[in-house]
Amino acid sequence: MTFDLEYNSGRTKLIIPEYGRHIQKLVDHCVSLPSKEERNTMAKAIIDVMGNLQPHLRDVPDFKHKLWDQLHIMSDFKLDVDSPYEQPSQEELREKPQPLPYPKSASKYRFYGTNIQTMIDVALTWEEGEMKEALAFTIANHMKKCYLNWNKDNVDDDVIFDHLYELTDGKINFKGRDGELVDAKSIQRTRTSQGKKKTTNKNSKNRKK
Incomplete structure (x- = not known):
C-alpha cells in the first residue's frame, strides 16, 4: 500500500x-x-x-x-x-492607506520635546491679548526648565526668548522684555527637594519591608 x-x-x-x-x-x-x-x-x-x-x-x-x-x-x-x-x-x-504625516517637532532644539511645539501651536491660535501673552510666557518658562534638564549650566532668558521667536516664526516676540523667567536656582532647588522626597519615600518603604 x-x-x-x-x-x-x-x-x-x-x-x-x-x-x-x-x-x-x-x-x-x-x-x-x-x-x-x-x-x-x-x-x-x-x-x-x-x-x-x-x-x-x-x-x-x-x-x-x-x-x-x-x-x-x-x-x-x-x-x-x-x-x-x-x-x-x-x-x-x-486600497493603499493614507500616508501618515511626520510628527511636527522642534527638531533643531530637541531638548524642548514635542509637547512644547504642541503648546506653541495652541498659543498661536489664540487671539491677541493678556491670555495669549500669559500662555506664551508660561511656555517660555517651561522651555527654560527643559533647557536646564538638558544643560545643567545656567541659561540667559534672552536665549529662551530667541528660541521661542524662532520656533514661532517671529509670531511670539519677548525679545528685550523686562519680566524675568523662573530663576534657574529655583528650578534646581525644586528638583533637589523632589529628589530627596523620592529617596526618603523609597527608604521608608524598604524599612517597612
Missing part, C-alpha cells in the same frame, strides 16, 4: 495562515456547496470555530464583523452567503 504525501510546497498558499489549512479547506468546501442554505449553515459554523481559534479578538470592537470579513477574504470573495455585515470588496482590501 502506498500513500501520497502532501508537501506545503505543492499546496495552495494560505490566504490567512493564522487559521491553518483545515479552516481554509472548510472555507473552500463551503464555497462549493450547491445551495445557499447549506452555505449559510456551514459559514456560521466556520465563524464559531474561527472565534475559538482567535480568543484574543473577543475584546476587539466588532469582533464578529472582523471574523466575517476574514471569512470572505479567505474565500477570495467568492462565498455567496447571507452575511450579517456588508461584504468587503477587493478594492477596499487593496
Whole structure:
C-alpha cells in the first residue's frame, strides 16, 4: 500500500495562515456547496470555530464583523452567503492607506520635546491679548526648565526668548522684555527637594519591608 504525501510546497498558499489549512479547506468546501442554505449553515459554523481559534479578538470592537470579513477574504470573495455585515470588496482590501504625516517637532532644539511645539501651536491660535501673552510666557518658562534638564549650566532668558521667536516664526516676540523667567536656582532647588522626597519615600518603604 502506498500513500501520497502532501508537501506545503505543492499546496495552495494560505490566504490567512493564522487559521491553518483545515479552516481554509472548510472555507473552500463551503464555497462549493450547491445551495445557499447549506452555505449559510456551514459559514456560521466556520465563524464559531474561527472565534475559538482567535480568543484574543473577543475584546476587539466588532469582533464578529472582523471574523466575517476574514471569512470572505479567505474565500477570495467568492462565498455567496447571507452575511450579517456588508461584504468587503477587493478594492477596499487593496486600497493603499493614507500616508501618515511626520510628527511636527522642534527638531533643531530637541531638548524642548514635542509637547512644547504642541503648546506653541495652541498659543498661536489664540487671539491677541493678556491670555495669549500669559500662555506664551508660561511656555517660555517651561522651555527654560527643559533647557536646564538638558544643560545643567545656567541659561540667559534672552536665549529662551530667541528660541521661542524662532520656533514661532517671529509670531511670539519677548525679545528685550523686562519680566524675568523662573530663576534657574529655583528650578534646581525644586528638583533637589523632589529628589530627596523620592529617596526618603523609597527608604521608608524598604524599612517597612
